[in-house]
Amino acid sequence: MLRQYELIEKVRSYDPTADEAILNRAYVYAMRMHGSQKRASGDPYFAHPIEVAGILTDYRLDTATIVTALLHDVIEDTPVTPEDIRGLFGAEITELVEGVTKLTKLELNSEHTKQAENLRKFILAISKDVRVLMVKLADRLHNMRTLHYIKSPAKRERIARETLDIYAPLARSIGCHRICSELEELAFEHLNPVARDAIGRRLEALRVEQGGAVAVVSGEIASRLEAAGLSARVFGREKNPYSIWRKLQRKSIGFSQLSDIFAFRVIVDTEADCYQALGVIHRAWPSVPERFKDYISTPKRNNYRSIHT
Numbered sequence: 001m002l003r004q005y006e007l008i009e010k011v012r013s014y015d016p017t018a019d020e021a022i023l024n025r026a027y028v029y030a031m032r033m034h035g036s037q038k039r040a041s042g043d044p045y046f047a048h049p050i051e052v053a054g055i056l057t058d059y060r061l062d063t064a065t066i067v068t069a070l071l072h073d074v075i076e077d078t079p080v081t082p083e084d085i086r087g088l089f090g091a092e093i094t095e096l097v098e099g100v101t102k103l104t105k106l107e108l109n110s111e112h113t114k115q116a117e118n119l120r121k122f123i124l125a126i127s128k129d130v131r132v133l134m135v136k137l138a139d140r141l142h143n144m145r146t147l148h149y150i151k152s153p154a155k156r157e158r159i160a161r162e163t164l165d166i167y168a169p170l171a172r173s174i175g176c177h178r179i180c181s182e183l184e185e186l187a188f189e190h191l192n193p194v195a196r197d198a199i200g201r202r203l204e205a206l207r208v209e210q211g212g213a214v215a216v217v218s219g220e221i222a223s224r225l226e227a228a229g230l231s232a233r234v235f236g237r238e239k240n241p242y243s244i245w246r247k248l249q250r251k252s253i254g255f256s257q258l259s260d261i262f263a264f265r266v267i268v269d270t271e272a273d274c275y276q277a278l279g280v281i282h283r284a285w286p287s288v289p290e291r292f293k294d295y296i297s298t299p300k301r302n303n304y305r306s307i308h309t
Contacts, residue, residue, distance in 0.1 A: 001047040002054045004028075010057040011066055018063045022089065026070040029088065033078040041149040048142060049073055055138040059176075065131045068096040072135050075101045099132035100139070116165035123170060130174060137179050140167045144186040160190040173302055181240055188242040199241040202255055206262075207238075214238075214262050221264055221281065228280045230273055235265045259291070271296055278307055 002010075004027045011018045030049050037045035053069035067089060074080040075097060086094040103123060127133045144163055150156050164187040171180035188196050214236035222234040239247075239261050247258065268277055274296060293308040 001043075002050050007050065007053060007057070007066075010054065011063065014057075014060040015063065022067055023063060023070075026067040026089065030070045030074065033074045033080055035078075037077065039146070039149070040151070041146055045073075045077070048139075051142045052135065052138045055141055056134060059134065061131065061134060064092050064096060065134060067093050068100065068131065069135050069138060071097050072100045072139060073104075076104055096129060096132055096135070099127060099129060100135050103127070103132065103136045120166055120170055120173075123166070124173070133170065133174060134176070137167060137171050137176060137183075141179055141183060141186075144183060147186065147190060156190050160187040163187040164191065175302075181243075184242040185240055188245065192245070195245055196241050199244050199255070203238065203241065203244075203261070210262065214264075218264060220284075221266065224280055224284055225266070225268075225277055228276065230277055230280070231269055232273075232277060233267045235267075237263055237265060239263070259288070274307055278309065281309065 004024065007027065008018070008020055008023050011023060012020070027050070031046045034044070034046040034049075039045055039048060049070050049072055052072065053066050056065055056069050071085060071089070071093070074085070075082060082094050082098055085097055106119070106123065123133070140163060143159070147156055147159060150159070163183050168180050168183040168187065171177070171183060218234050218236045222232065225232045225234070239258075244255070244258065244261065247253075248255065266277055266281075268274055287309055291309065296305045296307055299305045
C-alpha cells in the first residue's frame, strides 16, 4: 500500500503545484471513515482507494481526481454524506465522488450479459466528466488485480465477464489502452485459464525461437528511417494472449496463421512523415497484398489514425 508521503511525492513529480494539504486530508479521512472494514483478501479496506489513487498518478491526473479516488467509496460504504464531502473538500470533488457512486450503483443493478453495449453507452452518456470514468476504471483495475481472493467461483466469473463486456471496451473508447489491455488479460485469466495457458506456452516457445529477431528488426527499421532523414521512434511489441485468442476466434484460424504476433510501431512527427516512412519500409520489405490499411485517410470510429502494413 502506498504510504501517505509516497502518494504525495508521486503527484508532485508531475504537478509541483499540487495541493498537499487536501491530499493529506483525503488520505487520512479515507482511512478513518473505512476504519476496520476488510477486503476479501483480509487487507484493510482503505488500502483499496489508496491503490486506486496510485494507479491514477501513473496517468498524471489532477489533484481533484486523486482526491476523488481516495474518497470514491465513502458514500457507498460508510455513513459519509455528499454534504460532509462538500464541507471538507468542496463542490468539484463532491460532484466527482457522486458521479463514481452513481456508476457503482448502476453496476450493482445491471444485468450486464443482456445489455452490455447499451450499458456502456449509458455510462458514457451520464459521465459528464471523463475523470469520473478514469476513477471507475482504476477502481475496476485494482478489483481485478485482487479478484483471486474472492472465494465464490460464480462471483469471480460474473465480475470477470462484466469487466470484459463493459469496462475494457470503455477504457478502449476513451483511449486508455494500457488499462484496457490489463483488464482483458485479467478477465481472460479467470474466464478461460486453459486457453490462456495454452497461448502463453506458444508465446514462450516463439520468444525463445524468434525473440532476438524483434530487436534486430527494430534496429534495422530505425536505421533505414534515419538514413532517409526521418526522425522516428521504433518499438517492437508482442500481441497479448487475450488479443491473440480473440483474433483466433473471430477469424477461425490457427495460431500459426497469425501474422502479427510480433509487430513494430513507428512513431514520427507528422502525417507526411507517416507516408514517407511507409515508402521507406515498403522499399526495404515487400508488402503483403490485402494486408494494408490506411486509418489516417479513413480513421476508425473512435478517431484512431495510423497506417498498418
